[in-house]
Amino acid sequence: MNRLDGLNIQQQQAVRADSGPVLVLAGPGSGKTRVLTQRIAYLIGTIGVRPYNILAVTFTNKAAREMAARVAAPLGEDLKFPYMGTFHSICARILRRETEHLPFQTNFVIFDQDDQLSLVKQAVRELNLDEKRYRPNSLHASISNAKNELLLPDDYPVQTYRDEVTQRVYRRYQEMLLANNALDFDDLLLYSAILLEETPAVRERYARRFEHILVDEFQDTNMAQYRLLRSLSSFHRNLFVVGDADQSIYRWRGADYRNVLRFREDFPDAQVILLEQNYRSKQSILDLATAVINRNPQRISKRLFSDLGQGKKPILYEVYDDRLEAAFVVDTIRQLTRDQRAEPGEFAIMYRTNSQSRLLEEAFLQANIPYKLVGAQRFYGRKEVKDVIAYLRLVHNPNDELSLGRVINTPPRGIGSKTYLFLKTQAQRQGISPGQLLLQLNRPEFSQILEAAGSRAKSALLHFGALLGGWIALKDELPPLSLMDRILESANLHNYIDDQSDEGQDRWENVMELRRLTAEYQDLGLEAFLEQIALVSDQDTLEANANAPTLLTLHAAKGLEFPIVFITGLNDGLLPHSRSFEDPEAMQEERRLFYVGITRAKDGLFLTYSQNRSAYGYSELVSPSRYLDDIPHNLLDELQPSHKSRSAFPDGSRPAERWESSRLGAPSQERQNPVIQPQFSAGMRVKHPAWGEGMVLNSRIQDDDEIIDVFFAGVGLKHLAASLARLEIMT
DNA sequence: ATGGACAATGTTTTT
C-alpha cells in the first residue's frame, strides 16, 4: 500500500520535497502533523536516511514519542530517534555531551520557574536593591528576554539606570546558577546556540550529523532557537520547517513569527508549500475563524476551506456572571452526553487565564462529572511533590543549593535557618558548596568547623550529612523508584506529608502519583528522569484515554483538536487581556489566541461571556469582548437568557436543544476523515511480524488513528499505530 | 527552633 494515499497534492509535495530548505505554511487543521510524520517515514523508508541522522523538533515531548512510534511501526523495526523532542530537551542532550566546552558539569540540574525566581530574589537581596522597586518577577522577565536574544550579561544593552541594575542582577544570577551547577530553561537554548556558533569543531560535528532537520510550530521559535537551527543545518541545509504566522502566540517569551520572513531571507532557495485545506472543522467554524483573524493587519490572507460540510452555527451565549457561565458549560455537556449526542471526552473548555479554571472545576465537581485539567505546573508545582523531587535532585547534584535549602529541614530535623546559614557561610569560606561541606563534615579537616556549631546543630548536621551520603552511594545502583522509596522511608516523609488530615491524605496521594510516574521512567536513570520532569509540558500531562471533558488554557490548546469546544470568558480585559491593551503587537497576538481557540473545534463551538466577573473575590461589571463586534451576525447563533436571572436557563431555552436530534458531529457525508472505531482493547493478545506475541495494555484514538500500547515479551512496551503496524489479533 | 498570627500583595499566557 502506498503510504502517500490519503494525502492531497500539496501534502504529498511536502512529504516528498527534494533536499534543501523547505517552508511549509500550514493553516489550522491542514494535516501538518501527518505531513511531518510521513516526511520522516519517507526519508527513512524511501531515501534511506538513518534515524540517527535526523533531528526533529516537536512542540511537546509526547508528540515526539508518538511521531517516533508511528514512523517505526510500519517499518517493523525498533527505531530510535535520539534527537526527536522539544527544543529544550534536545538542547539538554547536546549540552550534557559537550560539557568539556562549557562552564558547568554534565550532571547539571534544570531549575524550574520557582527556583529561577528565588535565585533572582536572592541576587536582588545580595545587591542590596529594593525589592519593591526592582521586582524579581520583572527582572527575571528582562533576563529571560535577553537570553532569548542571545545577549549575555556583558552584552546587555544599558541605556537607563534600571538597565544597569538589571545587568548587575543578570550577572549575579548567572554566577549563582553556575555555582549550583544548574541551568534555567533559557540557558538550555542560550548555551547550545552560543556553543555551536563559537566552536566550529562542535558545530561541524552536529551539522554533519543532522542530514535532515524538521521543525514543527516554527512561528513560535525565538532568536536563540532560530540561530541554533541555522547552525545545525549549516552543513546539509536540509531544514524543513512547518508553521503558521496566524497561530503565533508566544511573543511574550521571545517567539518571533518574523523568523518565517528571516528564513526566506537566509534561505532564498527555499521551497514554499502552502497547506490550505482544512480537514478538521465544519465550514461554519472556519468562517467564524476567518472573520476574527482577518481583522489583523499586515497578514497574508489565507482562505480556510473544508469539505466537511457547513455544520451548525457556533453558539454565542451571555450569562449573568462567571458562576452561571460554569453552570452553563457543565449543564450543556450533561445534556449532550445524556442524549448520547456526544461523549464526555469530546468536549474541551478553554479560557485565557488559569484562574478561570476554578469555577469550572467546582461546577464539574458539584455535578459529579469527572474532568481532565491540562497543566503540568498544577501537579509538579505542589509543595509535597517539589519536596520529594528536591531530594532526588540533591542526590543527583549535591551542589544544588536550592534543593538543599528546601529539604534540609523538611521534615524538621533541627536545622533551622540559623544553622543552615552557618553551613552556607562556612562552605563559602572553604570555597565549596554547602552540599559538599555537609557531606564531608565528618572529615578531620573540618572538625573545627563542627565544633564552632552548637552541639545540637552539630549532631543534626552530621546526621543529615550521613543520610544524604547514604543515598548518594546508592544512586547509581538503584533505579529512581527504589531510590525514591528509600528516601521517603529514611527521611520519614510519609508521616510528615500525611498528617492524617484530609489535606494530608491528598498530599500523600500526590506523592504516590509521583511515584507512579517515576515507575514509568524506571529504566531511564536518575538524571534522565529529573530532566524529563523538569521539561514536561502542560500537554504532556494530558491523558488521552480518560473519557472526560478537558479544561485548558487557550495557549495549552495549541496543536490539539476537539469535537466540541467552549471558549469561556469572552470579555474585554480577559480576551483580549487588559495587560495587552496598550501594546498593538500584543493585541494582535490576543486575537490570534482567540483564532487558535476557535480552530480547535471540529463540529461544535460555544462562545460564552458574562456581564459580571469576580476578581479578588469581588464581582464587577465587565463588557463583552471587542472581538465579538467584529463577527458578522449571521455567523453566530445568539442565545441570551433574560438578565439577572439566577438560573442558567430561566426561559427554558436549553441551548443544547438547538442541536436537534441528530447525533452531534455526525456529518451527512463522511468522506475525508472516517471516524475510526477501535479494534483493540486492553487484554487482547496480538501478534506482530517482528516482535511476536504481545498483550494490549491500552488503546486510544488520536488523529484518525488508533494508538495502542502493547507489551511484547522480551521486547518490552511498544506504542503502535493500528493502521500501520501489521498486527494480528489472536483468539 | 518552631509554629502560629497577621499583613501585604498580586493574576496572562509556559518550556
Add this chain to the structure above:
DNA sequence: CATTGTCCAT
C-alpha cells in the same frame, strides 16, 4: 481570595 512573607510567643 489565597498565597507568601514577617513578626512574635513559646
